[in-house]
Amino acid sequence: MRTQRRLVLFLGFTLLFAVPGAAQPARDVVVVGMEAEPPGLDPGQALGLHTLRVTYQIFETLVTTPDDSTDVIPGLAESWQVSPDGLAWTFKLRRGVRFHDGTPLDADAVKFTFDRVIDAGHPHAKSGKWSFVVGYLSSVKSVDVVDPLTVRLNLKYPTASLLALLALPNCAI
Known part of the structure; x- marks a missing residue:
């Protein structure tokens, strides 16, 4: 009798603690646990690892590198060409990509992104000693903009390092 009572109590407590774990979070919510809160979510202004960890999950770059390689592969750009003198890089964007x-x-969106990075006077550029723009x-x-894509x-x-730079999370669109 005593063993049966202990078993019932044990199973009851087990069930009590198991029920909250069975609750399913909403499917349109992402929960990320980090050791610190990112100071912002703008990859073009990111100065710290915490921001880049989050923005890497949200934004994409024109080109990217696989985790196990230094090869540059297409990202938002499906292809690119370099002029013979190396002064013009033309990127053809993937069709069907949409923002959230x-x-x-x-x-135009790509131009806006890079204009604010290369022009410290751009109204959406961050300025200051530690600015990403510097x-x-x-x-x-x-x-x-050559055409819409x-x-x-x-x-x-x-x-020579332009593609590698464009693959960095700070160059995300």
């Missing part, structure tokens, strides 16, 4: 609000990705992508002179980066001088 349903707005389609186009060359020195980053300094080889990019301007960005042109084609964007061209015009460089001040040839830059």
Whole structure:
């Protein structure tokens, strides 16, 4: 009798503690546990690892590198070409990509993203001593929209590391 009572109590407590774990969170909610809160969610202004960890899950770059390689592969850009002098890089964007609000990705969005990074006077650029703008992508002179799905980066001088830089999370669109 005593053993049966203990068993019932044990099973009751087990059930009591198991029920909250059975509750399913809403399917449109993402819960991320981190050791610190990111100070912002703008990849172009990210200065710390916490921001980049989160923005990496939200944004994409024109090109990317697989986890196990340093090869550069297509991301938001399905292809790219470099001019013979190395001063113009033309990227063809993937069709059908949309932002979270349903707005389609186009060359204007890419231009906006890079203009605020390369132009410290841009109204949406962050300024200051530790700004992402300072020195980053300094080889990019301007960005042109060729057509809705084609964007061209015009460089001040040839830059062999441009694709590697564009694969960094700070260059996310």
